[in-house]
Amino acid sequence: MPQKLYKNKVERDAWRNMLHRCHNKDHRDYSNYGARGITVCDEWRNRETGFAAFLDHIGHRPDPSLSLERIHNDKGYEPGNVRWATKSEQQSNRRHYTRSPIDNRITIKGVTKTTVEWSKEYDIPIPTILKRYRDGRKDEEIIHKGRLQRPSSSNNVARPDIYL
Numbered sequence: 001m002p003q004k005l006y007k008n009k010v011e012r013d014a015w016r017n018m019l020h021r022c023h024n025k026d027h028r029d030y031s032n033y034g035a036r037g038i039t040v041c042d043e044w045r046n047r048e049t050g051f052a053a054f055l056d057h058i059g060h061r062p063d064p065s066l067s068l069e070r071i072h073n074d075k076g077y078e079p080g081n082v083r084w085a086t087k088s089e090q091q092s093n094r095r096h097y098t099r100s101p102i103d104n105r106i107t108i109k110g111v112t113k114t115t116v117e118w119s120k121e122y123d124i125p126i127p128t129i130l131k132r133y134r135d136g137r138k139d140e141e142i143i144h145k146g147r148l149q150r151p152s153s154s155n156n157v158a159r160p161d162i163y164l
Contacts, residue, residue: 008051010061014068015054018077019045038070041078058082072105108139118143 021033022040044054057079058068069085070077105112106129119126122143132142141148 008055008060011055011058012051014061015044015051018068019050022077036074037076038074039076041076043079044077058084106133106142108142 019040020027021029022038023034023045024030025034027034044050044057046053061067061084063084065086066084067087067090069083069090071081071083075081105114106118108118113121115126115129118124118129122145124143124145129142132148137148
């Protein structure tokens with residue numbers, strides 16, 4: 001194998017896997033990528049020039065511990081949305097934390113971070129942050145350490161008729 005191809009083997013494998021996850025219905029991970037509408041931009045899909053264009057954008061993998069990641073989970077593989085990332089960075093950018101179609105990022109006080117980053121910064125469990133965010137709590141309440149007072153609601157009134 002020529003030296004040049006060997007040098008790019010990791011990057012070429014990442015490129016091929018990216019294409020197969022998104023565009024090969026027989027790929028084991030297709031349901032998490034292509035079936036969700038995640039695609040690879042046309043420039044990178046070109047058989048003759050796609051790999052070179054991909055490599056020009058992302059560059060060589062700078063460290064063996066890094067792998068390919070999309071910055072915004074619900075967008076495809078395209079310039080500006082792909083980088084080499086650590087396993088820890090990828091774990092914080094996972095879709096399963098939100099279990100919704102919105103991105104895993106939350107803006108609080110004008111600052112946007114992932115739920116994992118907010119959790120680490122304020123030492124608050126991820127599910128707590130997500131619940132408060134989904135409940136429409138104010139920014140200060142989302143990152144408040146400790147319990148919050150429950151919002152008053154007319155639904156909390158005793159209803160003896162439900163037991164009849």
